[in-house]
Amino acid sequence: MLHPAAGLALNEVDDRSFRRLAERVYADCGIVLSDGKRNLVTSRLARRLRDLGLADFDAYCQFVESPDGTEERRRMISLLTTNVTKFFREAHHFASLETEVLPPLAKRARAGGRVRIWSAGCSSGQEPYSIAVTVRKVMPEAAQHDVRILGTDIDPEMIRVGRAAVYPDAGDAQIPPEMRRLMFGPGPAGDAARPIAPELRALVTLTELNLMQDWPMRGKFDVIFCRNVVIYFDAPTQARLWSRFAEVLAPGGFLFVGHSERVSGPSASLFAPAGVTQYRRL
Secondary structure, three states: OEOOOOOOEOOOOOHHHHHHHHHHHHHHHOEOOOHHHHHHHHHHHHHHHHHHOOOOHHHHHHHHOOHHHHHHHHHHHHHHOOOOOOOOOOHHHHHHHHHHHHHHHHHHHHOOOOEEEEEEOOOOOHHHHHHHHHHHHHOOOHHHOOEEEEEEEOOHHHHHHHHHOEEOOOOOOOOOHHHHHHHEOOOOOOOOOEEEOHHHHOOEEEEEOOOOOOOOOOOOEEEEEEOOOHHHEOHHHHHHHHHHHHHHEEEEEEEEEOOOOOOOOHHHHHEEEEEOOEEEEO
């Protein structure tokens, strides 16, 4: 069946609707939808048209742009964002965290100081829990001190999964055996899914956050992980985000970025390279 106006298959996004949706997504969360993402938009949103009883993408655009479309815009962004993650992804960062970054922070915490780590764009939680188990290895009694890890993501469904903290990839070979022992509590017999240990969950708070909007956190972070997130933004948006991270990162604090990312723009002068895709706040 063809769309009567555009000659497109039913529920295939037309040029005008694609531009409107791309502009909406960019305005809401900074993600750039290039023309190459047209098939992705069609495949991920076509079911929403059917569920909402809408005839075509033009009607969908009208809905998400209306006052009643606020919740649907959140759902749309969730459907269009990419959630690829795993425990100890880019393992060299966790080696650096363990041997270089955490020992002085643990000393500070044991002396009564405050330690804060942020996993920005944490997806379903594997990254903040990988951070937490690394903290626990360096400082087994971390939960008894003022040490906290914040994980944020724009997708509420991913935050829900992270809060549930039960993972089918607990047997991933990427997880070092010692870390696996510390990370997971006992699971049901014969069940591959395993829960994160309570001692780690006590260190981690997961919450929904759009990086393009206001950040409600108060106080500086000692470490920020923002990996494989800014690749979805254009250069001006990336520059603004690096600047905002610089504002909330304590002097001497560490910023970890993805393997294909580099700090750029005016705020680059505020950071010094401190390892592979790792920076230190000057």
